[in-house]
Amino acid sequence: MSNDSIMTKKAGVRTESEILKQYKDEFLKELVSVNIKREIILAWAAVILTAAILAINLLFLDNQEESLYVSLASYRLHILLLCVSAAFITIFSIHKSITLKNIFAVRLADISMNGFVLILCSIIAVNNELVGQRPFSYLTAMFCIGSMILMPAFERLFIYILSWVIYHAGLIFWVGDTMIIFQNFIFVTMLMALLLLISHINYSAHVNNFIDRKTIEEKNKELDRLYKINEERLRERTEELSQIIELEKLRVAFLPTYHMSLEHPSM
Secondary structure, eight states: OOHHHHHTSGGGOOOHHHHHHHTHHHHHHHHHHHHHHHHHHHHHHHHHHHHHHHHHHHHTTTOTTSOSSSOGGGHHHHHHHHHHHHHHHHHHHHOGGGGGTOHHHHHHHHHHHHHHHHHHHHHHHHHHHHTTOOOHHHHHHHHHHHHHOOOOHHHHHHHHHHHHHHHHHHIIIIIOOHHHHHHHHHHHHHHHHHHHHHHHHHHHHHHHHHHHHHHHHHHHHHHHHHHHHHHHHHHHHHHHHHHHHHHHHHHHHHHHHHHHHHHOTTO
């Protein structure tokens, strides 16, 4: 079905699925581009924060109970997080056109990256619980990804539930304290539900904004088409009127001569 036939439907209204289907590739490119820009910002934040944690690890090497928020004993995991974040920044900052080449591969890498960070931070959080500290690394990753990264429902549910399962499995098998497990289950689950809601709102707002822009663009195209049609009709009508005027001038110029020839036939 052509754009013109779709736009000439009753009231010119198109459904969300129609617009997203027609502009699927463009929507995915825009989605990936927006996410990568935000993920680079988050990766820089992760590099700075992780580097600070590693610096603290070196400063308090003889007293690893100084930090109330992170387990300095999990520095290997922090190094891994630092390396992954730095690699992401390097790849996607240098190859800025990568999003235009293979959208499927980039989206897969995007989902994998977010899932890996959440899972890694959940493991770091379990490690923190082993030394009586708080799961702020996991909660921070959840908040950043949930509030900034745009993901469809299936993708966000997959990575969040997977990391949630790994985190609580780690608490059950490694920590084993029933009170800690119960408290974290309530707190982390409530926070995850809140962030899933925020993520849904952000994604829906982006989809609606995209649909609104495309609807306006199509309306403008339709108006331009109608304007050109009316302009062409007006031009044709003007030419017709010009011809009529010219004929009228000839008629006016011819009639006096004709009447004079009738009045004076000998002339």
